[in-house]
Amino acid sequence: MQELKPFWNRIFKFNWGFALVLVLVVCITRFVLVLDANKSGNYGLIGIVMLISAITPFIFLTKYGRKEIGMVKPKKYLALLIAFIAGLIFSLILYYLGYNLYHNTYENWYAYIGKSYNIPTVISVNDKAILFSIMAFTGMIFSPIGEELFFRGIVHSAFAKSIGDTKASIADSSAFALTHISHFGLVYLNSRWDFFPVPALIWVAGMFLASLMFFVFKKHSGSILGAIMCHAGFNLGMIYAIFYLM
Template sequence: MEYSVRPIWHKLVTLDWKFGLFLLLFICIPRFLLVLLANASGNYSSIGAIMVISALCPFLFLTSSGRRRIGLTRPKRYGWLLVAFLAGLIFSLLLYYVGWSLYANTYQNWYVYIGKSYNIPQAINPSNKSILFAVVALTGMLFSPIGEELFFRGIVHASFANSVGDRKATQIDGSAFALTHLSHFGFVFIHNQWHFYVVPALIWVVSMFIVSMLFIKFKTYSSSILGAILCHSGFNLGMTYCIFYLL
């Protein structure tokens, strides 16, 4: 499907598994390391840059026809967009209850550890907390859903699907998405030391794989990658709410 690739890349790029693997290595390895460094330093400014680069990949490499093929098109079933958002929100709440039931308010709870990065002041008053929540929630609902879905469920999925079919491509991009999120929780930096919580990390990775299956399903149901983006946005909103108000 070379005609989906911009002419400038024709001699270098074919939309196949090799290109998909290149994208995963080029984006995910630096992102993994940058998130780990950010967890240790408390400076997360570089993560936004990775999300922007991820989002730009389809526009950099694909023609308008190619972008439509990966789902960058108007939804055919608008009703599924609301369902997608609610499904992501509900899944995030379920994941909160699993974490709280098993690990309560400890750093083995994925939301507790991720919440460290939000830097919520302990003495913050309700009004300022609401403002901070709105800012964090809005950021989380835009940057990572757009960047990650255009990347994982978009150009990466299409690259692998052209070689191994949609089903296997879904498993590959879902696995890559889940393993990449080990940098967010799994390898944890606490009291100036690194730890790896095997069972909580396994639950987290499996959960990220399952939610990535939700994302691709709603991309299919809505006939647009917007379905995946909104499901992802709903998940991030729910996670942010849990961190701010339920922990």
């Protein structure tokens, strides 16, 4: 049984080389687009990147291949709830770490990311709740599905074919974490670019650990849905912190 569709199987092998090509093409493109969006304030193209990430398994993989990367029904449905709660808790831990170290300055990763939400300084309770609901809904759907089908799905499985699950998880988590430097670390403030080395290191380490956690719940649930639910919980916690704790 072949993971790759016949056309792609003539060009690639489903191994670390294929995974590396995907990471370089998608992650570098995303990195550049996010930096541009941080400067321009227009994040529309990021949604397209998430869409491309989500459909990548359908473009390249056979039905067997999609099953192999975890696109199956969960074996443990309770694990999905536990995954969601674990992601939520981890994101709040990351908030408290950032707040205790850097308060509400832009050296706090959530403060910098939060400025892209364009939350009005003066806003009614109801309007804030509506805006939060919209941001939470989109944040729990688009990036968890797109990123998990890509990183913990096709990229992880292609790496694992060559180097095994443990090393593959380190590889896809590293790619995930480094890609997120474009979201925080390399920042655009006061019409110029800056870099916060120590906060960036903490942020990247947090993203790396979160990524490992997403993979753990993929394995625990027996489905990529475990990773998606954990990621959705993380995003909900982050968005809640940005709206109501900062």
